[in-house]
Amino acid sequence: MMVEVGKPSRFETVILTDGDMRATVLNYGAITQGWWYKGAQLILGFDDPINYFTDTTYMGAIVGRxxxxxxxxxxxxxxxxxxxNANEGENTLHGGAEGLSNQFWNLEQxxxxxxxxxxxxxxGESGFPANVxxxxxxxxxxxxxxxxxxGYPDRPTPISLTQHNYYTLGSSKGVDAHKLxxxxxRYLDIDEQGxxxxxxxxxxxSELDFSTPRSIGYVPMTIDHYFCFDQNRDPADPVAKFTAPSGLSLAVYSDQPGAQVYSGAQLAKPLRGSAGLCIEPSDYPNAPNIPSFPSIICTPEKPYRQVLTLEISGGGNES
Structure with a gap:
């Protein structure tokens, strides 16, 4: 039996600290508002939480169902x-208008x-079946x-979450010179609607070959694609590395089959295009409609679980 605790209706913020590292987390959208290492700002975020109500970039949020x-x-x-719910043209994006990124969560430090x-x-939230x-x-x-x-559903339903940070790695000049x-x-072919x-x-x-480090700005196209990770990879190795000219580097460890990578080209004011890069591990997108893709159906007997670890190393002057 699922018991719902009283739902909060105002912003709450928690500050996490450990050594030279600090992060702030909001109860709205389970958003990571900020993350710093030795004073370097590692992700984009709004100082005023109110801005997240009108943000359309899913900045720092947990997205789904x-x-x-x-x-x-x-x-x-x-x-x-x-x-x-069709919230991007005729398609559903990141869980629809009632997705997890648009909800107040109960928060406990x-x-x-x-x-x-x-x-x-x-x-029924955004049309999805089951209580989760x-x-x-x-x-x-x-x-x-x-x-x-x-995620723990009370009956079968599709679940595939992702964490949506925009990584800057200490740079206020954008990520075009960063290497990925x-x-x-392999990557997934997409239609004109993505x-x-x-x-x-x-x-x-191809233009999307990142098997060796490649600068974001030298890719002659907008990167907004799902990359399939090597199925035979060693789980102890990172699935992605992102490095700033300063030498500050992010290693991404994930148990997911792939990740959407978005270069942030469409970020709008008060931000700038390519101000940060998203690396969004998840199951295959559009999986409910493509039988050849791995199933994302979860059940009470087979609940949802994902672990994402981000590791910072190196560093120097801001790029």
Whole structure:
């Protein structure tokens, strides 16, 4: 039986600290508002939480129930059709208008370096079936920031979450000169609306080949694609590395099959284009509509779980 604790209706902020590292977490959207290492600002964030009400970039939020895009804002499950909220043209993006990023969560700081957030998503929110009890823990252990994302449904339903930081790594000049490396040899083909078609493409000799470090600004296209990680990778190795000219570097460790990478080209005022880079580990987008993709259906017997660890190293002057 799911019990809903009184839902907060105002902003609450928790500050996590450990050594030279600090992070702030909001109860709205389970947003990571800020993350600093030795004084360097590692992610984009708004100083005034009110700005998150009108933000359309999902900055720092936990997004879902299903991250990324669901084509046609529709899915079928066990022979039943479900019409979802279409909040990006005719498609559902990041869980729809009632997604997790647009909700107040219950927040509890359990240690100076840890916070746990809870949210009960009711059956029918944005059209998705089932009640789902979500739990997010954010733990800071210098030089790492770890997110543990869990979802407990009362009946079968699709779940695929992601964490949506925009990484700057201490730079106020944007990330065009930063270098990205991915443990990926394939990416998902997308249509003109950004919805995966079901086809997997090789990154080899393409503009999206990040098998060796490559500067973001030298890629002659907007990066907003889902990259499939090497299925035979060593889980002890990072799936992505992102390095600023200063030498400050982010290593991303994930148990997910891939990640959406977005270069932030469409960021608008008061921000600037390419001010930060998103690396968003999740299950395959549009999976409910593509049978060949791994299933994202979770059940009471098989709940949802994801662990994301971000590790910082190096550093120097701001780029």
């Amino acid at each position: 299903v991250a990324n895009r669901i084509g046609g804002a529709r899915l079928e499950l066990a022979g039943a059709g479900f019409e979802l 359990t240690a100076p370096n840890e916070v746990i957030l809870h949210y009960l998503s009711r059956d 009890r979500f739990e997010v823990s954010v733990t800071l252990r210098n030089p790492r920031l770890t997110y543990t994302l869990q 490396e991915l443990d990926s040899g 919805v995966p078609s079901g086809e997997l493409c090789s990154t080899k000799d």
